[in-house]
Structures are given as C-alpha cells and as structure tokens.
Amino acid sequence: MQVRALVMYTSLIAFVGLIVLEFFFPAVSTYVLFGLLGWFVASLFVYRLPVMSRTIGGSGRTGPAPAAGPSPALPSGSPALLSDLDFCLYCASPIERGVPKCPQCGRSLPPAS
Numbered sequence: 001m002q003v004r005a006l007v008m009y010t011s012l013i014a015f016v017g018l019i020v021l022e023f024f025f026p027a028v029s030t031y032v033l034f035g036l037l038g039w040f041v042a043s044l045f046v047y048r049l050p051v052m053s054r055t056i057g058g059s060g061r062t063g064p065a066p067a068a069g070p071s072p073a074l075p076s077g078s079p080a081l082l083s084d085l086d087f088c089l090y091c092a093s094p095i096e097r098g099v100p101k102c103p104q105c106g107r108s109l110p111p112a113s
Helices: 001-026 026-046 078-085
Strands: none
Touching: 001 026
C-alpha cells in the first residue's frame, strides 16, 4: 500500500466523521466547513509530495522490475533529440550520456549521434 492510499483512507474517514459531527452538533458547522475547505486546499499540495509514492510494508522494491524480453519500440522522434537526454526514457532514472543500457531498469537506450 502506498502512503497516498493510506492518507486518502484516513481523509475519507475524517470527512465522514466531520459530517456526522456536524449533524449532532450544528453549532460547530462553521468550523467544520472551514476545516474541510482548509484540508481540501492542503491536500492539493500534500498529494503531490514525493513521499506519497512510497510503499508501506511492501516488498521494499524501489524501482520498476526489469522488463522481460525485447524492449518496446522507441517513441517517434529524432534520434538526435532522444540521445541528448540525461535520463532513461523508460523509468526516468538519471543516467550519464552515452550509456548503452539503463543501470536501473536494464533497457537498451538509443545510441548517441
């Protein structure tokens, strides 16, 4: 499970709890409304944090599994533009220019021109 899913479930439970609280205690409805609006705005930033993609209690694998078999066709475009990139086209891990294979995912990269 990713941290993002855990935060989403926790937010959903808190949202339902606040709605129930609003029915039983209407005097706090203004605070509940502003609290929900504040959480909505904060969640727009919280869900985009890099830590939200981490797994909790999984196998501990951090990157994608190496692909079995031949690499799929490269996207259309100029080979000169593709070889000037300093990251892998498939897993986006940083690489040095001119490396024939990505050290992270093991896929072949286009040759430098």
